[in-house]
Amino acid sequence: MSQVKTNENITLYHYWRSSCSWRVRWALQHKGLAYTDVPVNLLQNEQNSPSFLAKNPGGYVPALQINAGIFGESLAILEWIEETHPASPLLPKSPADRLRVRQMCQHIASGIQPIQNLAVMRRHSSDPHEQAKWASHWIATGLEKFESLITPFAGTYCFGGELSFADLCLVPQVYNALRFNVSLTPYPIVTRINAHCLTLPACQTAAPQNQTGAS
Numbered sequence: 561m562s563q564v565k566t567n568e569n570i571t572l573y574h575y576w577r578s579s580c581s582w583r584v585r586w587a588l589q590h591k592g593l594a595y596t597d598v599p600v601n602l603l604q605n606e607q608n609s610p611s612f613l614a615k616n617p618g619g620y621v622p623a624l625q626i627n628a629g630i631f632g633e634s635l636a637i638l639e640w641i642e643e644t645h646p647a648s649p650l651l652p653k654s655p656a657d658r659l660r661v662r663q664m665c666q667h668i669a670s671g672i673q674p675i676q677n678l679a680v681m682r683r684h685s686s687d688p689h690e691q692a693k694w695a696s697h698w699i700a701t702g703l704e705k706f707e708s709l710i711t712p713f714a715g716t717y718c719f720g721g722e723l724s725f726a727d728l729c730l731v732p733q734v735y736n737a738l739r740f741n742v743s744l745t746p747y748p749i750v751t752r753i754n755a756h757c758l759t760l761p762a763c764q765t766a767a768p769q770n771q772t773g774a775s
């Protein structure tokens with residue numbers, strides 16, 4: 561990715577395996593925006609340390625520092641990236657099409673991901689086996705509905721022939737699905753889009769295994 565000249569000084573607080581962080585890393589890479597990365601180790605509960613909570617009171621990664629301000633919520637961050645760096649767009653042109661892409665994003669970001677978050681799984685059970693069963697159930701249910709949702713619109717990507725926020729949400733969610741042994745066989749469109757996106761250099765550079773601290 562060639563880097564774009566930008567007036568912002570960007571720092572990303574993130575965790576290598578966090579699907580929400582991957583969305584933002586991918587958008588930054590896709591737009592060619594340079595950033596400093598600061599790993600936040602979720603397994604060591606660093607997201608709840610006083611120093612991190614002072615940065616993002618939500619206690620979640622990712623958080624993006626832009627010059628003096630620091631912001632949480634991956635989809636809000638994606639919107640900022642798109643608004644301030646419109647080249648190589650990640651949203652379609654018409655409002656109705658944008659609405660459809662945002663619907664796809666929310667299906668994953670509000671409907672699937674939160675239920676298999678670390679804090680939620682731990683609250684559900686202290687047994688790792690039970691936690692995994694919980695996560696795989698909700699991911700499979702969510703992906704089944706996502707497959708139906710995108711069926712009328714999908715092309716190479718979730719929405720037609722152009723990469724969009726929806727793909728940035730889908731691929732990290734599929735990564736989580738595989739971590740929890742969810743079979744992708746019932747979701748052929750999701751499987752095809754995921755396989756294609758994984759060939760994109762920006763997606764790869766942003767992928768979990770290529771981040772600091774990955775094991």
Ligand SMILES: N[C@@H](CCC(=O)N[C@@H](CS)C(=O)NCC(=O)O)C(=O)O
Nearest residue numbers: 578579580620621633634677678679
């Ligand atoms: N809605 C938030 C959710 C962020 C989120 O759930 N992040 C996860 C990692 S993907 C996290 O920090 N989990 C820490 C925890 O569960 O304590 C976003 O999209 O940024």
